[in-house]
Amino acid sequence: MKRKRYATVTAREARLALWMLLPAFLIVFAVIIFPVVANFWISGKPVSLGDLRPAVPSLREFVAEAPSQAGDELVLEYRLRNSSRNVPVQDVVLEGAIPQGLELVSGDEACTVEAQQIACRWDEWDGGFSDTLTFTFVAEQAFFDAQVDMRSPTGADVTGRSINVLTTWDFTLDNFRFVVSARRFWEVLRTTFAYPLLGSIGSIILGLTAAVLLNRKFPGQSLLRGLYLFPYVAPIIAVAFTWVFILEPFRGMLNTYLMSIGVIDSPISFLSTRHIEIGDLPFPLALSVVIFFDAWRYFPFSFLFILARLQAIPNDLYESVEVDGGGIVRQFVSITLPQLHGVITTLFLLRFMWTFNKFDDVFLLTGGAAGTRTLPIQVYDNAFGRGDIGAGAATAVVLFVFLAAFLVLYFRYVVREES
Amino acid sequence: MSNTSRDFNKSAGEGTVRRFRSFTAPGVLLAGAAGAGAALLVLYAGYLVVSLLNPLNILPNAGPTAAIGVVLGVSLAHLGPQLQPQKGLAAGIGLAAGALWLGLTLATGVVLPLTFVVSTLAMFTVAALFMRTVFSGVNVTQLRKDHVESVVIRLVRGTLLAALTLIVALPFIFMVSLSFKTRAAYLADPTNLSVNILQPIPELLSGFIEVLVRFNFGLYIINSTGIALLTVVITVTTGILGAYAVTRLRFPGQRFLSKAILLIYMFPAIVLVIPLYTVFTQLGLRDTRQGLLVVYAAMTIPVALYMLRSYFQTLPADLEESGLIDGCSRGQVIWRITIPLSGPAIASVGLYVFMIAWNEFLFAFMFLDTPAIFTLSRGMMVLDDMEVPRQLLMAGATTITVPIMVLFFRFQRYLVGGLTAGSVKG
Known part of the structure; x- marks a missing residue:
């Protein structure tokens, strides 16, 4: 008896928990988990942007000739169209009711008229199908008495069935073939790794520098700490456009300044120059600028984490080195850096993963031009630039496979360590 | 004035309070180099900032700047226990160095705008205060290895702090400033970030x-x-x-x-x-x-x-x-x-x-x-x-x-x- 009562309490608690978690679960499922699965599904489909609007038959009724008195003719047109240019509609049925006081004179062979009902049937309308059916009636006095709506005298409606390419069980590997055989796929892959690798390292070095500089009290320290978070807190679109403007080749601020102090002779187009020659070596300019931007924008993230960790290092550790006669450099090398090892590893993994998938920054700065094309840009370009949703999804799958590998690393080395 | 301050050098004077530390070659060398470095840093960074607000089209001359920086560094570093550089004293020495610098420049017959004069004096004051921080706790007459190290590190710290602050703040200053400037005002000098706040409000806020x-x-x-x-x-x-x-x-x-x-x-x-x-x-x-x-x-x-x-x-x-x-x-x-x-x-x-x-x-x-x-x-x-x-x-x-x-x-x-x-x- 007692056992059973306990069991019921547990079950009730579990049920309550389920209800409380349900809203969060539903939203996350609908917008994150389901789409990830759906992305795999779409990647096997030959679907373009235009196919997303389902093919439906459409009908417009049009009175071409209106009667003004009993005995006049009424000419009615049905203007038919398949809303899709390439997907057919099948089993199309049109139905309309002839109002009181109209006598049919001539109709269309696709249709039958019985007991004042018009019914028309087609097996299939091809993509881009359009046609006009014409009916001629003679109006009697009863028609005028009934005050029929002249915009749609027969109130006709058309229905049909279309194949939604997204919900069939046919799959193809063409999208993946397309993605892998794309002219610059390997170059894009290399950029996709170089950008987050160097960007993360840059942001961690800047963040470490900032944290070490601000890890002591001085006037204005807390003000600077707030200021150093600005690049990270400000909207991406505002800071990206600002940098684009600063770097502009035509009378941009940086170019004007560099020319005025004589560093360069003619303006440099920082965001659209693939390589410049330094000595004899080609230096990837646009990519470097994008990497610099990444380091600039995301260093506050590393800064916050490293500063918090620095402040947790006990002072007596430093004192023990000081007693041994070690200076600041030795304190930094033998105490600070080893203590930061964990946090820097975590930061690197996190930043690498996020930058690897980052779309906004590169898109807003260069749009993927001049050797800065990464996989996320390729996803967008395939799906929305070229309108090939299937190829875009396949690119996203490639991205996702890499991400899964990083996640395994992350959970193995970081999350386990924390728990 | 108490003479029990931490850097008091007992061996230097039997019971007498010394105003200045005696010069030693390594001490003068370090103080001079640090002073030259700090003066160059503060002046160039300062002129960069000032010229963003008010184009001066004059760059400070590196030679005299470094020379006066040496004087500044050596004098501040050698102020003895009795005159442990107070903020006011350091600022005063900075002003004097600035005046000396301006005097030397004016002697060559150059005409200097008022903003340039004022900002130069301000920058030398800042440089002197910076020097005071750099040498705090360092006795240049008895240099230890870690003293040299901390002087160098404080200089590097200051440089990095200035550079980082500039690179973080500049795009935001640029963004706000240019939202007030018409195309013509921008093109007149793209490196000038000052805003004419004296124009009528509707014009200022037109953007x-x-x-x-x-x-x-x-x-x-x-x-x-x-x-x-x-x-x-x-x-x-x-x-x-x-x-x-x-x-x-x-x-x-x-x-x-x-x-x-x-x-x-x-x-x-x-x-x-x-x-x-x-x-x-x-x-x-x-x-x-x-x-x-x-x-x-x-x-x-x-x-x-x-x-x-x-x-x-x-x-x-x-x-x-x-x-x-x-x-x-x-x-x-x-x-x-x-x-x-x-x-x-x-x-x-x-x-x-x-x-x-x-x-x-x-x-x-x-x-x-x-x-x-x-x-x-x-x-x-x-x-x-x-x-x-x-x-x-x-x-x-x-x-x-x-x-x-x-x-x-x-x-x-x-x-x-x-x-x-x-x-x-x-």
């Missing part, structure tokens, strides 16, 4: 007026605020319910769920954008506020759950249990006990979610086509057009940035908590 009225940013501000606030309400509510269940109730799969939350919040937006675009288009949800709202809620719920869960774990469960024993329902316990106790955590989550929703670009850009429901991020894309003056682009950028910055500075404590606990997915 903002045009953006707010002609480009409908007034409406977009309302849209962005509305969507961001609604996201906060949805996310915080579902987050509190979910986090409470995860920390206080026992149910199967509890441990797995905690990991799953972390995992889900690693999923990148670019992998979600195609299926969401596809499905939302077919459901007619794409170009709607509701569609955007649901996406923002889903993007922020995992982080909210994670943050609130960590916070609830620190709250004592006893209080809630006593509430339950007194006959409160779970709902009442959450409403009357848990929520009031979690004020700071909820504020953190709320601000963080607001910031994410306000700043979000990708989905706003992909989903919204109807100008009437644009958010500010989406509206900015309209300004990114060669036909639209850059002034308006910067005015738009300022409009979208300033509210979030005000919020950030006002509630920095909470937001920093959110940034480190959840970390903006960037």
